Structures are given as C-alpha cells and as structure tokens.
Amino acid sequence: MLARTLAARVRPLLAPPLAAAGLRGYAARAPSPRPSSSSSAAAAAAATLLTILQPRVLIYDGVCHLCHRGVKWVIKADKHAKIRFCCVQSKAAEPYLRLVGMDREDVLRRVLFIEGPEAYYEGSTAALKVASYLPLPYSALSSLLIIPTPLRDAIYDYIAKNRYDWFGKDDECIVIKDKELLERFIDREEMLGGGPSNSF
Numbered sequence: 573m574l575a576r577t578l579a580a581r582v583r584p585l586l587a588p589p590l591a592a593a594g595l596r597g598y599a600a601r602a603p604s605p606r607p608s609s610s611s612s613a614a615a616a617a618a619a620t621l622l623t624i625l626q627p628r629v630l631i632y633d634g635v636c637h638l639c640h641r642g643v644k645w646v647i648k649a650d651k652h653a654k655i656r657f658c659c660v661q662s663k664a665a666e667p668y669l670r671l672v673g674m675d676r677e678d679v680l681r682r683v684l685f686i687e688g689p690e691a692y693y694e695g696s697t698a699a700l701k702v703a704s705y706l707p708l709p710y711s712a713l714s715s716l717l718i719i720p721t722p723l724r725d726a727i728y729d730y731i732a733k734n735r736y737d738w739f740g741k742d743d744e745c746i747v748i749k750d751k752e753l754l755e756r757f758i759d760r761e762e763m764l765g766g767g768p769s770n771s772f
Contacts, residue, residue, distance in 0.1 A: 626656055626758055627688040630702055631668055633680050634659025634745030638735045643747070646702060647756055654705045657757050659745040660684075664759035681732060682725075695732075696724035 630646070632639045643657055658665045660679040669675060672692050674684065685698035693701045697717065704714035716724070731738075745763055747753055754760040 628654055629656045629658055629686045631658045631660050631665050631679055631684040634661050635741045636735055638739040640746040649706045649710045658759050662759035662762050664762055696728040
C-alpha cells in the first residue's frame with residue numbers, strides 16, 4: 573500500500589494560498605511557538621495546513637464521464653458521508669495538489685485520495701482506500717489491496733488512458749449538471765458561481 577508522508581512536502585509558501593482558496597474545513601491550530609528543529613517545524617506546519625484542509629478528499633477528473641459515474645456510485649454507497657470530493661479542474665484543488673507536490677496532469681493520469689495528515693494515495697490504491705470507508709459489502713473491495721500495486725496500477729492505467737474514448741468527456745465539471753450531488757463537494761460554491769476554473 574503506497575502511503576506518502578505529507579509533512580516533508582510542506583513549504584512556507586503554502587500557507588497564503590490556503591486562505592485565498594476559501595476552503596471550508598477544520599479551524600487552523602496555531603503552530604508550536606518554538607519548534608526544536610526544522611523537521612518539527614515542518615511537522616507543525618503540516619498539522620496546521622491539514623486542519624484547514626479537509627480529510628478524506630477524492631480529487632478526480634471532473635470532465636470524465638467514467639470518473640463522474642464512479643463518484644456518483646461512491647456518494648450513493650457512502651451512507652455516512654465520509655468521503656468528500658473535488659474536481660481537479662477547480663481552484664479549490666490547488667492547495668491539496670501543492671501540499672502533496674502534484675499537479676493537475678498527475679491527477680488526470682491517476683486519481684488522488686488525501687486521507688488525512690499522514691498519507692495520500694494514487695491510482696488503484698486511491699480507489700480501493702476510498703472503498704475501505706464504505707459500508708459492507710462495498711468495503712470488501714479494499715481486500716484487493718493485497719494484489720501487488722504494479723499489477724493493479726497497470727490495469728488502472730490502461731483504463732484511464734482510454735477512458736475518454738470509451739466513455740466520453742465534457743467541457744466542464746460534469747457535477748454541475750447533477751446539483752443534488754454538490755453537498756459533498758468542497759468546491760461546490762466555486763462551481764455554482766461558474767467561471768473559467770470549471771473549464772478543462
């Protein structure tokens with residue numbers, strides 16, 4: 573299972589864009605006044621940033637019909653609303669991408685699931701980690717994590733590479749056509765307001 577520590581990727585330049593993005597989530601906690609080392613300062617900064625950002629966020633290609641169907645399926649199955657969503661084309665996705673050191677092109681190749689302060693996942697692992705938060709029988713899909721990651725991702729990458737040809741795409745985030753789903757999106761206000769950030 574691929575997990576990557578977020579604290580090491582935090583940079584001082586990350587803090588201002590978070591406020592500018594207008595993200596809703598947990599209230600920021602003040603960092604320790606006198607960190608004992610640069611590593612503890614980075615860890616404190618990571619903790620502060622991740623309390624502003626929301627946990628368990630799936631960032632996906634908002635113009636992809638296959639991805640949109642997958643999101644609708646997760647929303648229907650996720651009775652306790654544990655998973656939140658964000659279109660990678662939105663401005664609200666930017667702080668998350670900066671935090672983990674990825675760009676939009678990375679997410680267009682492989683979906684991104686930010687679980688919390690300690691880890692994020694890509695590709696097939698991201699999809700299966702999302703499934704682990706769903707009630708039974710859907711959570712049983714996470715047992716597929718025992719399959720070696722290279723094999724899982726080879727299948728995932730093949731489907732992802734061909735998804736537009738097989739399933740189609742739109743010019744804007746498809747979720748704005750299903751407004752009843754927007755309650756679960758951290759970028760809902762941005763999408764309802766329209767603008768160039770919704771375009772691919």
